[in-house]
Amino acid sequence: MFVLVRMSADVARSQGGDGEGKGKRNPNLGGRAVGILNTRNKTRNLSLKEITDTKGPIPIQFELRDKQTVMPLGDHAAHWSSYIGEVIRGVPLYPSWLKVPKERKAALITDIETQFDLRPHMESPDWTKINAGIQQHLQKAYNTNKPAFKAQHWFIDPTTGTYNVEKIRRERPENIT
Structure with a gap:
């Protein structure tokens, strides 16, 4: 059995048309794609x-x-x-x-x-x-x-690919002991 599947031009456009997937990953965002942060508010019950x-x-x-x-x-x-x-x-x-x-x-x-x-x-x-x-x-x-x-x-230093410990210590949030 042979099934013909056509890919919509809309799908290609939504991915940037370059065929490389959903978008560039940013290590400072924990590997999440750029532009998808804070899409929901935190629950307040x-x-x-x-x-x-x-x-x-x-x-x-x-x-x-x-x-x-x-x-x-x-x-x-x-x-x-x-x-x-x-x-x-x-x-x-x-x-x-x-x-x-x-x-x-x-x-x-x-x-x-x-x-x-x-x-x-x-x-x-x-x-x-x-x-x-x-x-x-x-x-x-x-x-x-x-x-x-x-x-x-905690942010990853893009030059080394590891956590920037000094920056983390300098910019420590108040509720970290």
Whole structure:
């Protein structure tokens, strides 16, 4: 069987017509194509804030899985994941999650309590497992956020192809410890 496929001239024009793909990659943009930065605003969890402004902290349920993994359940499970990401973006950059001070981790739980009602879980005999699962969620979000933070603030020197450490140290953002 033979199939004839015609390439549209519009496709060739959208790629610059040179047949070399989507555009020139820029190492200072973390390998992303030039011109596609900031196409979306950061999430602000507006629907969650609207709910908590009218009803207070919302209930969240957790399922303890076989390997001590905690899964958020219910109508607000998606809000949970989004809010964890929002909370983590406010944590300064440390070498690893293990180096984040315990006081800061406790403050994150307090912050989460402003949006989600954790009180019933804190009073349950499973709180130790649930808290460990919440810490796992926070750690995963932190480790996911770190590369994005580096891409935003760490620049590769085009002459050497490596990070310009001196420039990074001089222009260090305030929330890096």
